[in-house]
Amino acid sequence: MHELAITVIGPDRTGIVADVSEALAAVGANLTDSTMTRLRGHFAMTLICTGPAEAEAVQALRRVGGVLATVRPVEPETGTAAAGEPYQLSVHGADRLGIVAAVARVVAAVGANITDLTTRLSGPLYVLVAEVDVPAGAGDELAERLAVAAAELDVDVTLRRAESEIL
Secondary structure, eight states, X not given: OEEEEEEXXXXXXXXXXXXXXXXXXXXXXXXXXXXXXXXXXXXXEEEEEEESOHHHHHHHHHTSTTOEXXXXXXXXXXXXSXXXXXXXXXXXXXOOTTHHHHHHHHHHHTTOEEEEEEEEEETTEEEEEEEXXXXXXXXXXXXXXXXXXXXHHTEEEEEEEOOOOOO
């Protein structure tokens, strides 16, 4: 059995999720993990699936009009347990260059891992929301470092403990 990482990007339109998922199902691709979003009128989907060989998935996605798709084989995940404690991070402030880079660098500096990240620009307001897996006992240090970065960036940062998701 093959495991594939697939990205699909194109102009957003009604039915695009159905078209992509039907094309993959037609060649026996089982979608195991996926995320999809609309970014300023563009559809963007990233997924992991099991089933067909890489070439079959590529052929299937060529039949979906108007999208750019990439397919590559990946190794199955070996460990599923979280390595730390779940936190929710949010940043709000005036849009400026380097917010994501600065915040991500602070998170990495304490050994934490960003597991999900979303940003939006709404007029002059920039919003970043992230789920972060923080090493046990490092939450206070991360909060302190984020406060320093927030002052340098002139943004508001909130870090709070989150509940673990049960799937």
